[in-house]
Structures are given as C-alpha cells and as structure tokens.
Amino acid sequence: MNIALIAHDKKKETMIHFAIAYKHILENHTIIATGTTGRMIQEATGLAVIRVQSGPLGGDQQIGAEIAKNNMDLVIFLRDPLTAQPHEPDILALLRLCDVYKIPVATNIATAEILIRAMEKGEFHWREIVRSCNSCNK
Numbered sequence: 001m002n003i004a005l006i007a008h009d010k011k012k013e014t015m016i017h018f019a020i021a022y023k024h025i026l027e028n029h030t031i032i033a034t035g036t037t038g039r040m041i042q043e044a045t046g047l048a049v050i051r052v053q054s055g056p057l058g059g060d061q062q063i064g065a066e067i068a069k070n071n072m073d074l075v076i077f078l079r080d081p082l083t084a085q086p087h088e089p090d091i092l093a094l095l096r097l098c099d100v101y102k103i104p105v106a107t108n109i110a111t112a113e114i115l116i117r118a119m120e121k122g123e124f125h126w127r128e129i130v131r132s133c134n135s136c137n138k
C-alpha cells in the first residue's frame, strides 16, 4: 500500500511519534511525504521515505496528483487548524481529491490511529481491488 504522511509544523512532533510507534506497520508499505515531514520521519525512524516538495512549494499538489492517479491508499495529513497556511488552496485541493477518489484520509491523530490499526488488521484489502479496477473509480 502507498501511504502519504504530511504534517504542518506544529503537528510534526506528533507525526514523528506516530511514525516511531507504528514503524512496524509503516515499514511494510511505501511511504510518500512532503519535504520537511519526510526528512524528519527518515531521521527519526530510518524508514525509507519518498519525498516530494515541501508543502508550500507544491508538495501537496504532487501528492494530490498521485491521488488523482489512484496511487495513494491512505493519507495521513496532520493539519494545524489554528494557523493560516500560505498554500491553503493546495491543502483543500488535496483533501478534495481524497473525497473524489474515496481515499481514507486522517486529518488528526485520533483518526490516524484508527486508520493505521485498521490497516494493520488487513482491513485495507479492498483498496487493492479498487486500484486494479479502473471502472470502480467512476
């Protein structure tokens, strides 16, 4: 499965703790992350991370493009709801695409915990079916 990990600055510490706690799950999947989040996860866990641009420089759009190609199976995007972001349109576009393509998306740590545990239990097998079936996306 392909998992996107993204965190705004005030949520990066939470994301690092999440990545450490669930390293045993994450290491069995392909991790794609925005620039700074990805670097910090790599440094803290040693996990292999595919890094795109930093969010404000287009990273959210790059991950959005993968969603539009139906290449993402889970998006964990720890947003900071209390700080204005210069690239707010990109953030909304990414989340909108998750809805368009029906991608499980967590925007806070509580939902992230539930989704990663569901993945651990093998409850994401339906995503393999959806990905192999183009007409399922219509």
Ligand SMILES: O=C(CO)COP(=O)(O)O
Residues within 6 Å of the ligand: 006, 007, 008, 009, 033, 034, 035, 036, 037, 038, 053, 054, 055, 056, 059, 060, 087, 091
């Ligand atoms: O801004 C972001 C998501 O909108 C995250 O980008 P960084 O991981 O590069 O900080």
